[in-house]
Amino acid sequence: MKGWLKAGLIGAGGLIVLNLLGIIPFVAFCVIPLRWITYIVVGVLAASYMLPPREAGTAAKEGALAATVAGAGGGVVNFIISLVQTATGGGAAAMAEVMRQIPPDMMRSLRDMGITPEMLMGAGGDAAAIGSAAVCGSVCCVGGIVFAAALGAVGAAIYASTKPN
Numbered sequence: 001m002k003g004w005l006k007a008g009l010i011g012a013g014g015l016i017v018l019n020l021l022g023i024i025p026f027v028a029f030c031v032i033p034l035r036w037i038t039y040i041v042v043g044v045l046a047a048s049y050m051l052p053p054r055e056a057g058t059a060a061k062e063g064a065l066a067a068t069v070a071g072a073g074g075g076v077v078n079f080i081i082s083l084v085q086t087a088t089g090g091g092a093a094a095m096a097e098v099m100r101q102i103p104p105d106m107m108r109s110l111r112d113m114g115i116t117p118e119m120l121m122g123a124g125g126d127a128a129a130i131g132s133a134a135v136c137g138s139v140c141c142v143g144g145i146v147f148a149a150a151l152g153a154v155g156a157a158i159y160a161s162t163k164p165n
Helices: 003-021 027-048 056-087 092-101 104-112 117-121 127-162
Strands: none
Touching: 003 027, 003 056, 027 056, 027 127, 056 127
16 A cells, blocks of 8 residues: 555544544534644655655655545545534524524614524525535535645655655
8 A cells, every 4th residue: 555545544534533523512623723733744644654765746745645535534524424414403502592692683683684583593404504515515625625735745745854764
């Protein structure tokens, strides 16, 4: 098995664990920077699997490939999690709490504009909500993979520059 693929699969496993931890409300804020660090570490791991002498350009390519594999694996799992949460109305309780904190005069202004509280909260599980979650999740997944490749390339290039042998 190639080194970049091995590093990418290890990274995908780590990202899947992080995505599952991200289901916990407060922990989700801590998971985001950990994902970025994971992409860099995957790039470093891919570069470390290369045989010496390591060149920064080649290592960047290997790191980008590894982080792409990791980002795709983690992105697909995150996409599935978000679809399940949308279909089951997982965010409805949080949104209800937010709605309680909106001042009454602002709610009256929104109603006057034709925006009802139900429109803001969404139905939770209806086809439109699931469809919009699928579109948004797809765009975020592809964007995340590109971001992962960039961070993996940077991590691998830095590692190869500092440890060529």
